[in-house]
Amino acid sequence: MTPWRRMFTFTLLSSLLTAVPLSAAELRQFELKLQRHLFTPSTLYIPAGEKVKIRLVNLDDSPEEFESFKLNREKVVLGQSEASIFIGPLKPGDYPFSGEYNPDTARGVIIALPLEEFNRLPVGGTHAD
Secondary structure: OOHHHHHHHHHHHHHHHHOOOOOHHHOEEEEEEEEOOEEEOOEEEEEOOOOEEEEEEEOOOOOEEEEEOOOOEEEEEOOOEEEEEEEOOOOOEEEEEEEOOOOOOOEEEEEEEOHHHHHOOOOOOOOOO
């Protein structure tokens, strides 16, 4: 292989590698638990401008549907099981969600914060409920 061809191949491969999006394993992950028809934490802070993965763990025996019109997400989670929900990147702001089957009790909000503000939070992206 000539030096010119080697340089071209290196440049091409380098540009392709930098264009690869983050895999699901590299996304920030957060956890929401559902128990006694209540989401914990009821307020979840995430960084704005990033795609994130939310692990939703349903500790109840009955199913529940995570629903958020503002996030454009719906996800049924069977009792005693879990599901993953991918959201973002979001603009800074509040994104309410609820459980469709228990809307009076299963309520919460995801708050997308600018990165500088998010980084000042305690580890885990939550404040005490």
